[in-house]
Amino acid sequence: MKVLMSGNEAIARGAYEAGVRFAAAYPGTPSTEILEEFCKYDGVYAEWSPNEKVAVEVAIGAALAGEKALAVMKHVGVNVAADPIFTVSYTGTNGSLVIVSADDPSLHSSQNEQDNRNYARFAKIPMLEPADAQEAKEYIKLAFEISEKFDTPVFLRSTTRVSHSKAVVTLSEPRKHEDKTGFTYNADKYVMVPINARTQRVEVEKRQQALKHFAETFGENKMEINNLDVGIITAGMPYNYAKEVFPDYSYLKLGMVYPLPEKLIRDFASKVKKIYVIEELDPFLEEQIKAMGIKVIGKEIFPYTNEFDPGIIKNAIEKNTQMPVSPYKETLSPRPPNLCPGCPHRGLFYALGKSKAYVHGDIGCYTLSYMKPLEGLHSCICMGASIGMAHGMSKALKEKGKGKVVGVIGDSTFLHSGITPLLNMAYNNSDALIIILDNSTTAMTGMQEHPGTGYTLMGKEAKKVNLKVLVSALGIENIKVIDPLDLKATRSAIKGELAKDGPSVIIAERPCALFKRANIKAKPALIVNPDKCEGCKACLGLNCPPISWKKGIIKEGSKRKGISYIDETLCNGCGLCEQVCKFGAIS
């Protein structure tokens, strides 16, 4: 049967067809839909773990019990999970273990553009890279076969363009899940103390050699011999871009990007006159091929940054200076993403922006509040970083920083990697203020459950962590719970907690405006009374999508040059603008 599927849906389907029934992940664009799809299949166990490190450890445990286990994350999630990944490479997997890394060339929804193929080489773990949804479905199956055969974890690398493109996929009959679980006792292999790890270290090199040998005949490392003037070595999505613009050249398409098939590459190189290596981001293939002593053209003509498209490849090779241009020459106003109408973050960041504090941000929708006019936060590095950074800055600034350093973090992010740094703040007596933005869900990636929501990925009711009790147990004594849409209370809590000695935590509780389960009854839309509006633009400072400015509506006896207007089809009645209006013009 043929169906239209995204790369992510296809990975989920492929895992199911391969007989995989166990998966763990933490959501992150562009990987999130893989587990959301996988958990719908019959007889599977799938969980959102609190972070990627836990997800990998859960999968390792299942593999050690004999399962076929899948762990899924976005590229930066592999950083979080790197510790167990590097050592499970030594122990091997017993059952099988595949780690999906969804990379994000062009940073569509990420804080960096790291090329996770480097992890394969670094951790000595084989990596497959599909070019479209059909291949994604087949490659995840092959990844499990390789894992089983070589007793190794295997990476499957996707990119945003593979994960989020749809293509026609032919479904196969799912393989029956065989229960091979049980206890395997082999302490020499699974207890990584130095003496055992040294032995396993040698085993890893033996496996590397075996995998290199395997790569030479691996069916997805494919040569397509055509016009012999030009040969293209490529992998993943760039293969499609290249085929689109140069259908007649010869190709070596590598389905396995690590380890490389040296003999096959030499064979290809001997057939063609000139070779281009086409790969997004790092010269990962290129440097290894050059190290084999083969002359290739790569990053001297192709960009290091951003994803490719057919035009980029064509123009790099043909040096065509006539790039298509738009006939429209005026500048178009951009549409930066914005917090939704009724978003609880808006109230908090409006108050923070006015507080003159230095605010360390974290990963979530609220990062958007760094932009004008809210300008509510001043740094953002990675998941969980806001707390450690706020503490470090406050310690470094000493008296200068007193009452001026804040870290903000979402509920899902706090449970991902905020607990340890908050424990540190209590332990090392920090002076910073941490605000946990508890919107009852993982909003940015599309409403995923987490340990604070009371539900699991599979939709079962679950233990719901009590943030206040947790924060208190870490040793934080100053804890305040507020509603971030109550501006007066929010301002006063921020001011009050910043003034206190020692660490403080404010929990800003209000469900995400889009969160269906919260059953938020939209209040009636607010309207601007044109007789009362003085045109001061204070409400525009909220950057709320329904509020706009109508120029030229003047009033006798007033200096106003226009008035504010609220689009009632967009307004959800949250009431923030009513609170910032000094003239009582909004109700």
Add this chain to the structure above:
Amino acid sequence: MIDSKVKSILFAGVGGQGILRASDIICMAMMEAGFDVKKSEVHGMAQRGGCVTSHVRYGTKVYSPLAESGSIETLVSFEKMEALRYLKFLTKDASIILNTEEIYPPAVNMGEATYPYDAICFLKNHYPNVIAFNAAELAQKAGNIKAANVVLLGALSNLMNVEKSVWESVIKKSFPKKLVKLNLDAFQMGIAA
């Protein structure tokens, strides 16, 4: 007879307008009509009121889900000014289906930037086939403003050589039962627009 040349359609608009759903529907229709199909889309940040685009490509064998600049034959813009943003992707004689609805970006809302109200005029002066109408109003007539995306698909179907029965079958599969009639009506309004 299937035309072997790969054809490309660009869908563009603003987060929340049903662009990805519309591009899914057309992919399913082209698949049922016997073509190979690929489409690209961007999730995540773009959903928060930002620009959303989707490339749809079909032919006997499609490699890239992204089209080359200067090669797209059809643009379906869900918003007036968004059409102007992607003209470098179009062929010189591209067809443009334009929802004349205006959604102001934040800087326009703040009074700091102007909106290109003359977009239709500009497009008509530069492209041979511009079909402009208010899809939201038509969708409202069909029963729900949210069906504007299907109205636009109806207009697009006039440019494509696909049996009406294929469209109907795909629309039936794409919506819950109680919304099928509404969307079939919306599709018909697009055909007549």
